[in-house]
Amino acid sequence: MGVISGILNLLFGGGRNVLKDTAEVFRENSEAGAARDTTVRQAALAQFAQEFKLPKQGWFDRFMDGVNRLPRPMMAMACLGLFAAAMVDPVWFAARMQGISLVPEPLWWLLGIVVSFYFGARHQAKGQEFQQSIARTLARTPDVVSNIRALDTLKETTSSKPVEPNPALDAWQQTRDNKS
Numbered sequence: 001m002g003v004i005s006g007i008l009n010l011l012f013g014g015g016r017n018v019l020k021d022t023a024e025v026f027r028e029n030s031e032a033g034a035a036r037d038t039t040v041r042q043a044a045l046a047q048f049a050q051e052f053k054l055p056k057q058g059w060f061d062r063f064m065d066g067v068n069r070l071p072r073p074m075m076a077m078a079c080l081g082l083f084a085a086a087m088v089d090p091v092w093f094a095a096r097m098q099g100i101s102l103v104p105e106p107l108w109w110l111l112g113i114v115v116s117f118y119f120g121a122r123h124q125a126k127g128q129e130f131q132q133s134i135a136r137t138l139a140r141t142p143d144v145v146s147n148i149r150a151l152d153t154l155k156e157t158t159s160s161k162p163v164e165p166n167p168a169l170d171a172w173q174q175t176r177d178n179k180s
Helices: 002-012 018-026 030-052 059-068 071-088 090-100 105-139 141-160 167-179
Strands: none
Touching: 071 090, 105 141
16 A cells, blocks of 8 residues: 555655656646737737827827828829810810920929839838738639639539420510510
């Protein structure tokens, strides 16, 4: 009896569990791993909350945010307006374009730089989002290909079957043709 209790004390007693400690060398303790994952997730969520917390803005900041949203829509509407003006009054439009031809080339370069920097920042931000969207779309490609093949197979099987006459449909088509 003393030998068995000594072995059990060696394995499970004295504040250590030799079997558990040995097993954890080969496999992670699931409970401890879940606790660590929870801590990491909570820290990440706290960091995101700090990053995306909207600061209280004054009237000037809100006004400037509104002004910063104007250039793209205004440029798009101006281009559409130029197309409309060219169709409504071609002579007026041609006179305005002659005036634009007098703008010196350095000013065109300056305008190009300003517009490039303005839209370049947006392109970089949206470009990464676009790449992720392409990756999601390409991931669905095998499903789409298999669906198209299934539809082609269905189309071939339904087109090869002879169409059985439908007396009700034939009668309806005759009454329709007689009325017109």
